Amino acid sequence: MKYNIQLQIYEGPLDLLYDLISKHKIDIKDISIIEITKQYLHYLEMLDKMDLEITSEFITMASKLLEIKSKYLLYMQRDEEEDPRLELMEKLEEYKKYKLASQDIRENISYINEVFYRNKEEIIIDDKIDLEEISIEAIKNILPYILKVKSSEEESEKDERLTKIVRGRIISVEEKITYIRDVIKNKEEVKFTNIIENCDKDEIIATFLSILELIKSKEIIVVQDLFFDDILIKKSSE
Amino acid sequence: MKREEIKYIIESVMFAYGEPISIKELNYIVNEELSSKEIEFMLNSLIDEYKDNNRGIQIIKLENKYQMCTNKDYADYIKKVLEPKKKKTLSQATLETLTIIAYKQPITKVEIENIRGVKCDKVLQTLLENDLIIEAGRLNKIGKPIIYRTTDEFLKLLNIEKLEYLPPIEKYQDIEVK
């Protein structure tokens, strides 16, 4: 049984580094590269354990940190070279400014309009409509453009969060229900292992949930002879 | 509440609402404890102020409702500003409006205008004349706004039997129709 660990999701490697620095009150101007590298890698490991995909940006930063760390150890012994931490420290300083500024901006945003405006009059160049221009095809073409104006707003933010957590294709149970219905339409029965062939873990979970749904709606019945035996899915005779 | 304030509340409401509005409705919005007579008095004083100074904004009376509009003496200037940069044909504007009505019906003019970002009086007129939409009643709120629906004529034009046969909206991830 896995515990539900709340793992903070970061916007990117700099966001993560920034947070580590602030949590441990490390001075950006004299960053402890050994400590920060250790903690950074530790976080990536946790992500891995949670089965969250780690994006290439995080990995690039990890290798960069290791590189800086090894250069730094050499730098400590000699003294004439440029501090290898410099570039990273500058980047973090720069990122910090905008991160802090964005917090101020967030506080100053007025989320509800207290002021109202007027819509402009629409001026049109001709006086006739051409009914031939109105067709399903034409509607399909303008649909994304028109309705986006209003409603994409709430949606896109939700999307963003989801992709951050899942970072991959989102498989809906509905999709899988349709798929299973299709499969059993033509066959009397089908094995669970057959319908999850080539599926990744998320898809298998979605498939399993959709089977539970279909049992509930009495569209299918399932048979399993022994524990851990293959599950046989049959069309319900009702 | 001071009298001047009432006058300017009326001004702000008429500006933002844009549609014809009755004394009774203004009364409800401003302060129900005042009498209609009092609201009418303040509204008339606003109307006179606009008229006497030949201001850019005027208020006209239509039946028993009032609406804010521009002063017709300045029409030539306004035509200059409304000259659009990107010109739309009536057919394009019609198709846009019709699509919004088709998916969001029943819907009022104000709602359509908020989606399109422009006033739609003319386009709605054209759609009504061509029997592509009908006035399907009125909402029981201020202004008693007319609600619009598409007609069978519209379905015929598209060669479909039911509204459900319109292209599904879920396909476009970003769209949410309530």
Add this chain to the structure above:
Amino acid sequence: MKREEIKYIIESVMFAYGEPISIKELNYIVNEELSSKEIEFMLNSLIDEYKDNNRGIQIIKLENKYQMCTNKDYADYIKKVLEPKKKKTLSQATLETLTIIAYKQPITKVEIENIRGVKCDKVLQTLLENDLIIEAGRLNKIGKPIIYRTTDEFLKLLNIEKLEYLPPIEKYQDIEVK
């Protein structure tokens, strides 16, 4: 043309146009033979007249443009007739990107990504769709990268008149990380 008349032509034009408009555009519409200074003077006298009387209609300034809107003191009354448009809450990523563009504009995608250390395509899309930024041309270098700027909509979101009213970015330089 009398001075009062110019003022009221401006009033009618701004009412009909609805969107932000510049002095230069007003100058062109009202009378090209007048100087911009003169137009600006009349516009300011109109703005003061609205403000001093706390009228229902006000004119706000956004960078070098002006727009007619309602007085926020009367918002509660208007809300009885109209739904206020709720602004979207921005995610941290969106907000960070917007902040970087606000301070460093004009700026390209690559420059933003260098500061944030992550890809920003999706976030930029969201900002564009919400009219908070615009594509303001392309840099004349390899790949002709698009440059981004914030919009009037961004100023309205923050309730500020100009970008200069943002706190100076140096302010954040020396803040100890909490």
